[in-house]
Amino acid sequence: MRKTLYRSNNRVIFGICQGLADHFDISVVWIRLGLVGISLLTGFFPFPVFYVIAALIIKPEPENLRQEEPSPFYEEDYYETDVSPRTLSLRRLKNRFDAIESRIRRMENYVTNKSYDWERRFNSGE
Incomplete structure (x- = not known):
């Protein structure tokens, strides 16, 4: 059974990192470290743009999701x-x-x- 990708309600900024961690079933720390590494390698510019786009595209987690x-x-x-x-x-x-x-x-x-x-x-x- 494949999990659906949602923005997490248990979030820091938009819930993208926690949602990715829940989807791939890994620790949120690894997702955040990976995104910080990508932002350092790309020069900080594209990261915030893609992060906001992801926040707009990915649906928030339903309240009744058990x-x-x-x-x-x-x-x-x-x-x-x-x-x-x-x-x-x-x-x-x-x-x-x-x-x-x-x-x-x-x-x-x-x-x-x-x-x-x-x-x-x-x-x-x-």
Whole structure:
């Protein structure tokens, strides 16, 4: 299954680098270093122009696009029985905090959405 290229909502400037990193499934650091290297080699002029063009062409990531949930810790524990107890506990904590963070992001995306503000105003009678 091929991923669609979107501008990321979790962005620094326009979300182009994060969107490329998500699309190619690599770290955003490598994308940013590559773009800085290209801008140094080309003399800084074409890079901002192409970056703005990419920001205009690439669609933003939909708000309702479901993020992959981390696998439940009990599935990992079942298959990896030779892991030390400390590592296992840390992995459980990390998975639990990842799940909490993804829930908070979904709530933040819903509350910060422009349609939420209009719906709230409409229902309150302002």
